[in-house]
Amino acid sequence: MIEKEEKREGHPYQNILPSSTYMHICFVSFPYYKYYFMAFTHATFLHLLIYNILSFADIHLHPLLQIYLSSSNAVRIRILPRAVAYLNNIGAEILNEQLPRLSISNLKQRINNGQGYILLSRIRVSRYKRPTEHIISTSAPNKIIWIMKNLNIGLIGSLSGEVNILVPMKLEGEAEVLAYGVNFQLESALERSETGRARVSIIFCRTTIQLMNIEIHNGGMTGIALNLFKQGISEQIRSLIETLICKKVTEFINDDFNEKLLQTQTKTSLADVIRINAFAAIGLPNTKELMETFRSYNVNISYSHLEYITLQQLVSRILIDFRLNEDPLCYKNTVEISNMGEISLIIGQNIKKTPFSAAPMFWPKKPLQNAMIHLLISDYIANALLYHAFSERLLQFVVDDQTISSLGPLLRTSCTTGICFADLIPQIAEQYPDSKVRLTFTPTRAPVVLFQAKQGVLMANINGLVFMYIVESNKISHQAAAFALDIVANIKLHVENNTLLGKTSVDSFQLKNKYGYINISDDELSDVALLSSEMLQRFINDFLRGGFPIPVPKVLRINITQLQILDRSVFISADFALDRKRVNNLALQAFTDVKYFPPSEHIQSN
Template identity: 25%
Template sequence: MHLCCEVIMFPWWLLGFLALCPASLCTNPGITGRITQNGLEYGRQIGMAVLQQKLKSIKIPDMSGKEKVSPIGKVQYSLTQMQIVSVSLPQSAVGLSPGTGLVLSIGNAYISIKGNWHVKYLRVVKDHGSFDLSVSGLTISEGIGVSRDETGRPTVSSASCSTSIGGVKIKFHGGASWLYNLFSKFIEKALRKELSDKICPLVSEAISGLNPHLKTLNVLAKVDRYTEVEYSLVSPPVITKNYIDLDLKGEFYSIGQHREPPFTAPPFSLPEQASRMLYIGVSEFTLNSAGFVYYSAGALHINVTDDMIPKSSPLRLNTQTFGVFIPQIAQSYPNMSMKLIVQATKQPHVTMQPGNITIEVVGSISAYVIKPDSTLAPLFILDMEASASANLLISGKKLVGSVTLNGVVLSLQKSYVGPFQIRSLQTVLQLALKSAVLPKVNELLKEGFPLPTIDKMNLVNAQIQILKDYVLIGTDVNFTGGPAKARYLSSVYYHWYTSLT
């Protein structure tokens, strides 16, 4: 029963981050997570809330034995129908052991139990009654080891365990009172040994029972029809006296085809901050890997037509408007609609500096006339270098974004209508990009991509800082149901309690 006092306090959601990797697979992370003492403390509070609710429902197995008691000889005794009446857990802690792991402890616990007693002595004499049992000064210390399974998800096991019981006392009611003191010390000794022998094996069993829940870590999270992002750990966690740093791959891939980009993740480290439970650093590499995947998939293009231009705009996507800047267009194709195909010709590149995220896009703009028979006639192709600023925020458990256009530089690649001045087109094309292309881009960025989380885990009051080479997310966490009711966590730990029945 007491194993729950220890293990349940541990913030099991933290283990979703704690997987080791073979040395041959380790590389620099795209994302780094940091779990602080505040995060550990929140996990302890959840565990205590669950413990207070569930510990009373534990069923304690019946116990029986024989002892030689002077002067009446052998006494057979049994304790049955034991039930927990009250639980006091005044001291509990989850600590960090630098370079090693986690130390989970509960101290000075007190449990009150009631039950029935039966004795038989002199072969034929029987007696019975009820009793109150108190277990005091219970302490448990548990170390947890972590490893990585073949899917990149974490597995856990008990690395070490020690227990001690300060005192076990029984107060008997009913029956012949002169018997109580004769055999009570033997029963107290038997209960102490029974509890001591069972606690650590059950702790080990309970820790192994966490593994099905750890598989809810979104090691491979689908983003959209093109991409998924991988969150397996790439190196062992770094454990200090104040926090745990966790290096995640943080790389986008095409769905079903994990092709590495022609660049690698540079190293980065998080600043010393501890006010939030969890910090997540998302590097340039992660966002650039996304750009590589979308570009490789041919997804970075958009067709722009006049119905995408705001009706209030005086500039239209037709030969009349463009004829003002390139007269030969209006002369060759009077009163016709036009179509622009805007596409990237290189992978977009993201750079991060304090307070600013810049996206550089190299692409082309191909202009066509839509003829009366709906066929397209080419007009010109422009090379384009565009710069945009990005804004990021947290929505639910996703990192979402939006972009604003900083500027565009155009140059003529090919003309099908003769020579013309590019500068004259700058205004109308920049308007087309702002009013038609950027809204589509922002609509996609609004969908965002999921951050690494455990099922039922929510991010609370998340804040974002843009630093050099990465974005720092500082957040608190909670779980569906909250610490007080802890509905979800109760179901997670239920099998621990039932294992004691």
Template identity: 20%
Template sequence: MSCSTSRVKMYLCCWLALVALIPVTLNTNPGVKVKLTAKGLEYGRQLGMASIQQKLKSIKVPDMSGKQRVSPIGKVRYSLTNLRMVDVGLPKSALDLVPGTGVRLSIGNAFLRLRGNWRVKYLRIIKDRGSFDLNVNGLTITTSVAMKSDETGRPGVSTVSCVATVGSAKVKFHGGASWLYNLFRKFIDKALRGALQKKICPLVADAVSDLNPELKTLNVVAKVDKYAEIEYSMVSAPIVSTSSIELGLKGEFYNIQKHQEPPFSPTAFSMPPQSTNMLYTGLSAFTANSAAFVYNTAGTLSLSITDDMIPKGSPIRLNTKTFGAFIPQIAERFPGLMMKLLVKTVKNPVITFEPNNATVQATCTVTAYAIQPNTTLSPLFVLNLDTSVSARLVVSGLRLAGSVTLNQMDLTLGKSYVGEFQVRALNNIFQIVLKIVVIPILNVQLAKGYPLPALGKMKLVNTQLQVLKDYMLIGTDVQFNR
């Protein structure tokens, strides 16, 4: 083998090793998408302006002093102290999306009203003092904000640039000799304008940074129950377009004790260009099926049914007398005994979303036992049960809840311990058992709901839910309670 051939192979191995180190999440489709619309951005602008206004009210301009030669009296020493904000106005602002980057906030025609004290000394021995008002008008602020994903998988923001311009700063003095301070008014105007311009952008940057603690409240790992949790970490950077900001979240259920990937992956899906609501959340069939995988793997999708779980008014009882009417050999071999049914899934249930229809297909076994007087269980038969249920989904608070109804079921004989019998004769019994026992128990669990991705004290209002092809879409407005 030539040296050049060996070198090529070595380079190839190195490249393969590097590719293997690339995080899997780079090519991971999101299981959940969250889209913030222009209406949502407008609500965000209102909250942001309130925050910036509070920041500007906290402006603290340090005491200033200096000396200026003023004709005809010579050098005048001055000091401005105790400068404090009394009013802030932000009458005009706009928040625009910058595709691929983030947002740009523009504030125009803003004004500030400040008050302070002045003091002067001239001709070495003559002093004067008083108060003054500072009116700042024509203030404009333009800041660009970048959006990214932080190390925890949560969204984060940072200030990229900021420009603040003070149109005019006019001082009105009170007290003292008016002829005196009118001589050096223009110097004071300039000094105060410069001092304010230096303060504004850092305060705006602080207001932007203050958003990050709020964004860090995203429930990237939300506990569901003692078995499962759902992960909502971001799988890529936010996608900023001309009309919305879209976040791609993992949206996968995991076993709390052991994270195990299911034998399937999320497929790509696109949300429709809707803008009626502030926020849209798309939950894919992958998310629902990852839940089914977790619960099935944990062995929780099984149910033991005894006669005390059957409503008292039901003509169907779980005993060998009832079943003996359809399978005579049961009554003959196990007379007068109560029975027990064990319903257990044998593979992961499959959830599918079609327009206006959510369906769950489940393949189970039903094992019937006769309960002996000493509580020993004697197996009678094993049935294969294929069921289809329709799911009704609702949003309750910050949780997705649901309920199911039986569509159809199919019984086949898996194994009999009592000889041959016609399985079809048991159809009515098992339909009743499913409808009055299994499905109500399942609906109690589904009614508890599963946490949706949410920030802090967010509240959903005007919520609507649609089931579409391969995903469900939740449209909602939001409110933040502080």
């Protein structure tokens, strides 16, 4: 042992190699020692290279991904006249169901000439007849007009108070106020607040009642006496009710409606957006299960600051900003809204913004005007999600016989039938016979997806490094080579029956030899690239040929009538229909939280 220690102390590389490496070298000849030392150096260099590429990812962006000086919107929405008319009908039905549940605070009215006062408490709707007209319309620049005509409604409440006709008398029983021919008009403005949230501001409100009648029930002698004065009292009550209706509507919009609107326009995590099993609703795997199947692969590199992150964890940390970037626009029965759609990532206590913004978007010149809704969606959304997935090391993956079993026969260094890597790179079979091949991909910059109007396609560009490992029968793996990869593919999409279909062409699939222990010629590398390109194209086309159902909320049935690829955005024209039963249930839940709509009571309704 002393002699071995003395030899070790005299070894020229004792200070740069770990003891385990040195002891191994002691039992091999010098040429092998040199080989292992070079391998160690190459591996260290490559790991540092990858680390630097991933650490400074922000400067490795596609040149078309940039911050634009003009205001950036990721989503633009146009609600067209057919949709306004349809929503008007839905709104009328909801109001006809919910207005009879209306609750009104106590009313107190003094009688003229100091003859006492009347107090109505526990006021609820007793009779209801829907209006003959219900119209919601829009006009420039941002007006929303709501008109109801010829509504009949009855309100009943507990009667108390005191009247002084000949002698003072206490009031009791119930009083029912019957209003006939109620006309209501409300003008409001759809605005963008200083914080970027949409809100509705009241401009003008007016209510008129054509006929008012008051009936006293179970009021005894006092009630009979009071009925003698009901004509004069009715006129006073009519003015009070007309003012009260506008007051309550204004309070409802300011206190409840705008508050609920505010809650929908915040920075919301992507997990909250898709928490509603959109995939399960259309027969696909549960969203959680689907994301759990994609996990980060660490390329055999171990850094203490890297975390093992699943896609599900990433989704919970991604924020989408639903605020408005521009003032809403209204013109004749059309509403246009521009949504910021900015995507950012939560890192600890900090928020990491996407280092580029959405390119300016423009409506097509001649869209289908008979649709209900038009959408413009920027390619920023896809690129921002890809960027953050890249920055969190989630776009690294492995190709071997375990991850893609159908490629098992190809990913071998020896074969007697069919085709395998030995046919493409014969040196592999010579150096590593009867072994398996494992390929590991890590991107060197965030993949990019660009919408291009000229060809009507999505252009995808992927850059990265591919590491080739040889896995021997004893499970020991060797890194044999590393290649630079550059892929350019075009995808043409169309929609049939709410299913996304398409066809892909891989226009460029370039592999460049970076380093390795296997001498691979340019011709051999070209053959590998050609085969890989054809396999990738076939795989994507098989997937797109089957189609991908577009997930939509259960409350909505949508029919996409037009899909057009524009420069840096996609235009969608669609019709939609709401599930009436689900909408009514949602409305009931929403109104239940409002103080003016307590649990329903029995009423007479026509």
